[in-house]
Amino acid sequence: MKSLVKINILIGVLFIALLYEMNAQITSGSSGINKEYYDLGEALKNPNNVYRLNLSNQNFNALSDSVWGKFENLEYLSLKNDHLKEIPSGIGNLKNLKILDLSNNDFKVLPQSFSRLENLREIYLNDEKEMDINQSLRAIKDLPNLKILHLENDNLSSLSDSIWGEFENLEYLSLKNDHLKEIPSGIGNLKNLKILDLSNNDFKVLPQSFSRLENLREIYLNDEKEMDINQSLRAIKDLPNLKILHLENDNLSSLSDSIWGEFENLEYLNLKNDHLKEIPSGIGNLKNLKILDLSNNDFKVLPQSFSRLENLREIYLNDEKEMDIDQSLRAIKDLPYLKILHLENDNLKSIPQGLLQFTQLETLYLNNNSFNEIPMELKNLKNLNYIDFHDNKFKFNSQDFPLPFLGSGVIMSF
Secondary structure: OHHHHHHHHHHHHHHHHHHHHHHHHHHHHHHHHOOOOOOHHHOOHHHHOOOEEEEEOOOOOOOOHHHHOOOOOOEEEOOOOOOOOOOOOHHHHHHOOOOOOOOOOOOOOOHHHHHHHHOOOEEEEEOOOOOHHHHHHHHOOOOOOOOOOEEEOOOHHHHOOOHHOOOOOOOEEEEEOOOOOOOOHHHHHHHOOOOOOOOOOOOOOOOHHHHHHOOOOOEEEOOOOOOOOOHHHHHHOOOOOOOEOOOOOOOOOOOOOOHHHHHOOEEEEEOOOOOOOOHHHHHHHHHOOOOOEEEOOOOOOHHHHHHHHOOOOOOEOOOOOOOHHHHHHHOOOOOOOOOOOEEOOOOOOOOOHHHHOOOOOOOOEEEOOOOOOOHHHHHOOOOOOOOEOOOOOOOOOOOHHOOHHOOOOOOEEE
């Protein structure tokens, strides 16, 4: 019996030792995968163990074609800011490459060998002032796993319409800061596109073909000084999966009231820094809206229709120098799910009386105002558990803190 116990103990010890060794091997392998190499010579000493290679900012005159086939396991490669006049065609041999950053180089076209990068998932082609964009896109259009394409700050004069239907698996496209005077209607053929960033371009309207982007979830239309906002919104109003809409820094003179009821699935709307003198009452029809940012506009009151935003969870009313805060708060005081309220940089010196009716509120941001003492009346908000008072004008030290208020479980940040 004793010998049997000893054998069982020995087996247990050996099993634990084996588990320890396996864990050590896994950890060792994992650290190898996570290690990032910054020197090509160092990486070539043991290329099979190199998974991440960052050769950014090294100002290469040229890179050899032949070395790349040695990096059989490479998954990430950055040649950003290297001023390469030609991209090595040998990179097309990196069969496991998933992420490639070629931003800010001086090449004209991508090598045709890139069509072999069958595992490439994401490519950065930002700040490419010399690149022939349409010819380069032809080199990567058929990649089966390409999901994310960055074409930012490329100062594009035009983009082909016809090529976009080839990028059938693309889920994210950024054409930010490209000064495009016209958005290619062919983008409407990207049936799997989920996120689209068109910020800071010079187009006037979105193509009507955008109505076919049935999987689009989020669109950025920020800094569009030339855009006809109402006509552009009509192109995307019926998209069934559109949840997030960015319309920031657009210097809008007005927004249609009637169109908002069409955006029935919208959950997030950002109209920050738009200098709107009036907030469209139609926004009150966004029955699924959860987050609304109206910061830094020129309106005086929130529409009474906001009382219908029954799923609104968070609202930003920051930097509102013209807003009648008490009247505006009356429009949203009874929203059952409103938990987070931002009243930052609103030049508040005391708590608006209407705020005391927000019994459902859990988080309150009052930073960058003009309070000189803690407003004790906030203790009546029974569900409040966090208040941000950063950058106010308080005149007290730690022993002056109102202990009963702290005892209520509210966390205050100063």
